[in-house]
Amino acid sequence: MTALAAPANVPPDRVIDFDLYDFPVEGLDYQGSMRALFQANPAEVLWTPRNGGHWIVKTNADVAKVLADNDHFSSRRIMVTEEVSDRPPLVPLQLDPPHHAPYRALLQAALSPKAVGKLGERARELSIELIDGFKHDGHCEFIGQFAQHLPIAIFMEIVGLPAEDRPYLTEIAEAAMRGATEAERNEAGAKLMGYGMAKVAERRANPGNDLISTIVRAEIEGKPIEDFPLTGMILLLLLGGLDTVASTLGFYAQFLATHPEHRRQLVENPDLIPNANEELLRRFPIAILAREVKADVELGGVTMKAGEMVMVPTPMDGLDENKFADPLTVDFARVKPGANSTFGGGVHRCVGSVLARTELRIFLEEWLKRIPDFQVKPGSNPRVSARSVATITSLELVWDPASVK
Amino acid sequence: MSAPGTRRYICFYCGTVYDEALGWPDEGIAPGTLWEDVPDDWLCPECAATKADFALDEDD
Numbered sequence: 311m312t313a314l315a316a317p318a319n320v321p322p323d324r325v326i327d328f329d330l331y332d333f334p335v336e337g338l339d340y341q342g343s344m345r346a347l348f349q350a351n352p353a354e355v356l357w358t359p360r361n362g363g364h365w366i367v368k369t370n371a372d373v374a375k376v377l378a379d380n381d382h383f384s385s386r387r388i389m390v391t392e393e394v395s396d397r398p399p400l401v402p403l404q405l406d407p408p409h410h411a412p413y414r415a416l417l418q419a420a421l422s423p424k425a426v427g428k429l430g431e432r433a434r435e436l437s438i439e440l441i442d443g444f445k446h447d448g449h450c451e452f453i454g455q456f457a458q459h460l461p462i463a464i465f466m467e468i469v470g471l472p473a474e475d476r477p478y479l480t481e482i483a484e485a486a487m488r489g490a491t492e493a494e495r496n497e498a499g500a501k502l503m504g505y506g507m508a509k510v511a512e513r514r515a516n517p518g519n520d521l522i523s524t525i526v527r528a529e530i531e532g533k534p535i536e537d538f539p540l541t542g543m544i545l546l547l548l549l550g551g552l553d554t555v556a557s558t559l560g561f562y563a564q565f566l567a568t569h570p571e572h573r574r575q576l577v578e579n580p581d582l583i584p585n586a587n588e589e590l591l592r593r594f595p596i597a598i599l600a601r602e603v604k605a606d607v608e609l610g611g612v613t614m615k616a617g618e619m620v621m622v623p624t625p626m627d628g629l630d631e632n633k634f635a636d637p638l639t640v641d642f643a644r645v646k647p648g649a650n651s652t653f654g655g656g657v658h659r660c661v662g663s664v665l666a667r668t669e670l671r672i673f674l675e676e677w678l679k680r681i682p683d684f685q686v687k688p689g690s691n692p693r694v695s696a697r698s699v700a701t702i703t704s705l706e707l708v709w710d711p712a713s714v715k
Numbered sequence: 716m717s718a719p720g721t722r723r724y725i726c727f728y729c730g731t732v733y734d735e736a737l738g739w740p741d742e743g744i745a746p747g748t749l750w751e752d753v754p755d756d757w758l759c760p761e762c763a764a765t766k767a768d769f770a771l772d773e774d775d
Contacts, residue, residue, distance in 0.1 A: 649758070649760070664727070
């Protein structure tokens, strides 16, 4: 291997050649493949020259430290990349405390356990409707027919967007997150912002009971939210709401399709589902976070310098054998699998996680009741596509129509 | 609102309840431990949210 260039503060034994946006994934095991690459180097903290050059934390303890330490790590930059983006910062995610707090409080009220309780029932109705719609066919393209439909439709109800816009929004959110080129991603991001701000203008004129109307009416420090942070807030809502649960559902479905014993366990003992939900979240995190070093700091035996970037892969918490024994194995009886960083951590922990957990649990409950046996269509070749969020782009499932309930 | 010693605090993220009357003996927090006496670095035993992510159950 040729020597890889690194700044003077990077010890040579910490350097690996890792490109987050182009590394080999074994089958659909994005998380396990990433872990194997990091585990190949025994050092606690690594550094790669790719994507502008950045640190990589790879233990549960370091993931937690970086996410919790707002004095040394900032979320003003949240992706490892050489690209320079001119889009507004995602609010409150890209604001450091205490500035993030009033914006977050607005979202937190709308996505609280109490608020989500009512939405959960709606998610259940819609799940049943979707599954009943195709269960007798004996096959479906899971991502398009279910994973991108359920959470996106529920999210659109929360923010009060018309159901007929769902295909358009799904397509541009996918392009904004994982478009092939920077230009494609920026163009889709601009379309998403334009769409969001048109809705803002509508709600200013005719407020309703939806979350966009709540944000438009809200005051922060006695003043309405200005258009620039408002755009960032709407964009964050659209990206978070349109993409993440859909992506997680794909990993759940591919696991269950390829593990009949696990499926049977949940069909025969549905009481295991809440813990199984946490265990699948632990095993299949989809988000790769990043933070900018704000002030020089020692971590894992190295000195990180202000201005450098640190990649924080959420899978490295749930897949750390020092925290969870035999971490690559899915064990629905595992004790407290939910204590993981799949939803991030610290002040920016995912505000939509209550809703996400609810939707994922409802999928397990309602799908397995109706389609207890299914597999990946033989000959189909599902693939993972990933930038800072990993997804399965297409997943053909088949089952015996006589086995449905 | 409930009196100290009988209050319940709910985790924002997973709904786990800390009940002052019950404490959390598995984690060394004795029954009757008031919320303000639970260590600040205590984490939700189910989902690892911080103590600050718990809110008083106003329905009590």
